Amino acid sequence: MDTTNTSLSLSTDKVAVKVIDKAKLDQKTQRMLAREISNMDAVAHPNIIRLFEVVETLSRIHLVLEFAPGGELFNRITAEGRLPENDSAKVFTQVLSAVTYLHGLSIIHRDIKAENVFLAGPGQVKLGDFGFSTRVNDLQQQLSTFCGSPPYAAPELYKDESYVGPAVDIWALGVLLFFVLTADMPFKANTVAGLKRHILAGAFITPEHVSPAASDLIARLLVQDPNERPGTDTIAVHTWLSTAPAQPTPLPTYVLAPTFSTEDSSDVEIEAVSTLQKWGISQQSLEDGLSLGARSPSLATYRILLHRLMTQPNSPSKSSNNNSTDTITSSKPASSASTPSKDSSPRRRLPRLPKNGHATNAGYGGVKSRACIIV
Template sequence: MEERAKLKTSKMLKRPASKLTKPIASSSKSSKTSPLDLKRKVQSQIKVNPVLKDSNSKYSIDNQENSLRPYTGAPHHRRVKSDPVPNSPYIPLKKPTKNTQAVKKTTNASSKPSRGHRRTNSDNENLKKIASNHFFISNTEEHDKDQIIESIRSSFLMGIPFVTTIDYYKIGKPLGKGAFGKVYLGVHKLSGLRVAVKTIEKSFMQDERTRKKVFQEVYIMNKIHDKNVIRLLELFESPRHLMIVLEYAGGGDLLQLLRARGKLSESEARPIFKQIVDAVIACHNEEIIHRDIKLDNILLNEEMTLIKLCDFGVSRVAKPGFKINEQCGTPAYLAPEIIVNEGYEPFFVDVWSMGILLYALLSATVPFKAKTIPELHKIILRGKYIFPDYFSECVKDFITEMLNPIPHLRIKLNDLKKHAWFSVDTLDSSFHSTKDSYTPNRHNNILNALREYGFLAEFVESSLKNRDINHATASYNLLDINM
């Protein structure tokens, strides 16, 4: 017996190691499963469950001791749709709910959140992006308006002067760029009306000369109240900028008009030039010379019925008979007395520039041209220019009277509309349809609107009388312009 036991033990030691790992049989049906069947079963399970193929998987059959607890290591791969979904009992699979689908849909700019979806921060960001493209958010605008009205009312109740901030306006797309800043399209939040907001960086206003120039322009614009002059509405500061709010003219300028459609006929130019004369008269009545009258400083309203004289950057207050020595303006429009640089009487130079402008309206070019500034100055001082053949004799005479090189022999500003060229009744342009801005009860209607904005009528009346620049006068003037 002992020899048989030794022989059996020696045979077992000679067997391969794999046969020593034979599973222990149990009392269940699986005890009848042969090793070969078990191997096939495992291989079939591997085919069904690809995750089990990876020995590094968090549910790998080689990691049996950790198989019942979730893996806490850093993931190496984020599952995508093309990846197979594991069916391990330790990874609960959830079907996508309606809410998760709704969140995905809100990422589309054109879709709305589905019913039953609570908006998330990411949804709000998407809505802001969409709204910025469309420029207006009605609910936000209404909320901002209510807050501004409450702030104004609280200021009057507490006796605290209110101060305009950038929150009173909505800033939109840029309209242009100047030497010291940019001009943006804006919206006056109380009325919803559009304005132009000129921003000047404070870093450019460090020296006294620049500050004086900026505030001189503000002072001059505040003196002139005329339908043919762009209106100053308000002035306030932000941390980095000085903000000048102006009337918005959405029809472009005369230079853009000529580039788009070419020269104008005399019947088309006549009502436009008549309004330009009215604008310059309004300036001279306030003892202001413009000194930069040109095509691109004449704006048009959106209806193409009104012109607006703008850009008072080189304008100044002057007295008749008082000589000025400053040289400024656009080279092609400069009067000879400015070029001579021996001092000039102020109000004649605007009439010269108006003669150049009328010539340009009718021909889409200027009478004096040269490749260099010195050559241009010589041509202007010589006073020689050629009229196109299609100019009428009447308009030739009119322009000649304005372009007289001797200032005192130039036609007077107040005599311009008396010239025979204006006596022609052919008005082919929409500009002749401009009507007087006065309407019955206009003032009272505007005051009633301002009361709804939170302003006291007495405060508005006093501010208008003193020509104060604040949000009350800005709101009044803006409603007055657009009524």
């Protein structure tokens, strides 16, 4: 699959557009794409990239997504080095909040990594890329699809056995935390086979500059036995996170679709519907689009407008849901480039696996920095 990320202006709003070549989709990748759309269409959280609309033509599928002007957390750290512990705690708390929310909906992300965490604004990050996500009947359901990014993959993914989804996400959170604090990876090798040996051995060294509390949390997350890894609620009360900002609360359900009830609707929802009616989009048009979800142009316009209203400086929804307003130290100014997940400035690159092991792949169509694990 050829994919392109671009940004465009809808009035004064920028969005990111993921373009997918339908000719390169087989049955398996079609199912993966359908899951990605379904899972993203079901979530509303301040630390998760929003899906606004799905536009399908004869040859391509376009996913219209929330634009994160700061690009990837990976690029930020490889360019400028590790984050101070206070900033690392802010970032980790937000990603943890997103994962807690997803697991509450029985959604397993399965591709948590710095490349999929985006800098959305001053002090705010968002988790994106749901290409490998899946929804389970219960959180103890055994899964058997082995995919993800090799450096972030839990040891059970390298074994010839099924696995439980939440524990895989928890391990990846541990690798992410190590990377944010050190600008390095806990397990490294030049080949996937070598990486597999290191991960199964489970030995890693945390640099001395990392505080004892942060080191303790990393060690608890990177436990070989998935049954011994803590759940998200336990992680949230760890000592190291005690000074971090409170976890953001999920956005109210009205962000997904209007209710058209003045008694049940919030002020921002009423304002959004009223504005759309002034633009010539009727209530009937919005109601007709409810069954289509992200494939409805009217509902997509509602979602983008609502997102704008909720992120305005004086928005009551913003003040009640976004608790991370401080700027991440040394973060670069937002790029004006049209590609939100690229950073064109010179930067120091961390060692990467060969293309057949990490940088390219697989997933459902060769999205850069995603790879299916070959065991």
